[in-house]
Amino acid sequence: MTSWRDAASAEAQHELDSLLTAVLPFARQQLDAHGEFFPYGMVVAHDREGRLVSAWDGDEPPAPSELLQLLYIGVQQQAGDLLAAAFVANVAADGADAIRVELEHREGTAISVLLPYVKARRSRGGIRYGELSAAPGERRIWPQL
Numbered sequence: 001m002t003s004w005r006d007a008a009s010a011e012a013q014h015e016l017d018s019l020l021t022a023v024l025p026f027a028r029q030q031l032d033a034h035g036e037f038f039p040y041g042m043v044v045a046h047d048r049e050g051r052l053v054s055a056w057d058g059d060e061p062p063a064p065s066e067l068l069q070l071l072y073i074g075v076q077q078q079a080g081d082l083l084a085a086a087f088v089a090n091v092a093a094d095g096a097d098a099i100r101v102e103l104e105h106r107e108g109t110a111i112s113v114l115l116p117y118v119k120a121r122r123s124r125g126g127i128r129y130g131e132l133s134a135a136p137g138e139r140r141i142w143p144q145l
Contacts, residue, residue, distance in 0.1 A: 004134070008107060008109045012084070012105040012107045012109050015044055015048075015083055015084045015105060016084060016086075016103045016105055016109065016111065018050070019042055019050065019086040019101075019103055020101055020103060020113060022050055022086075023040075023086045023088050023101060024088075024101060026040070027088050027090070027099045027101075027115075028099070028115075028129070031090070031117065031127050032127055035119065035127075037090055038054075039054075039055070039068040039071060039087065039088060039089040039090075040053065040071070040087075041053045041054070041071050041088060042086045043078065043084070043085045043086075044082065044083045044084040044085070045081055045083065046081065046082075046083060048083070053075065054071070055067045055068075055070035055071045056070075064089060068087065068089055071087055072087070072140050072141070076141055079141050082141070083105065083106055084103070084104065084105045085103075085141050086101055086102065086103050087101070088101050088102075089102075093114050093116070094116075096116045096117075096130075097117055097118070097119070098114045098116045099115040099117065101115075103137065104141050104142065106141075106142045108139065108142065110136065110137035110139045110140075111137045112134070112135050112138070113132055113134045114133050114134075114135075115130065116130035116131075117129045117130065118130075
């Protein structure tokens with residue numbers, strides 16, 4: 001079975017791995033503290049610096065799907081200045097709750113990573129996390145090579 005790593009440069013692998021490592025802890029922290037979070041992202045510019053990005057549509061409470069679309073649009077508008085991007089959302093996947101991280105590199109690699117979780121009963125408290133899984137993702141920021 002081929003992996004996304006087989007087609008990605010060492011630089012792209014490092015940047016996508018670094019993005020995942022950077023964005024996942026905040027989602028877990030928000031779930032642990034609040035039981036939810038709104039979509040957010042991180043971009044890596046040519047200077048190799050990561051920058052968090054968020055969106056707001058003016059609604060209270062905001063619709064997560066609309067915020068995610070605003071994030072995609074905002075990052076697409078900056079695509080020429082970026083190397084990679086990550087988008088993080090709280091989703092339902094395969095009948096369970098999960099943190100989804102969509103990773104994309106300007107070289108053309110796109111990956112969707114899921115971290116399933118279960119909210120424990122109130123008497124136990126906390127959230128139990130499953131195993132990370134990855135699948136090919138959708139190219140949203142750099143659709144053409």
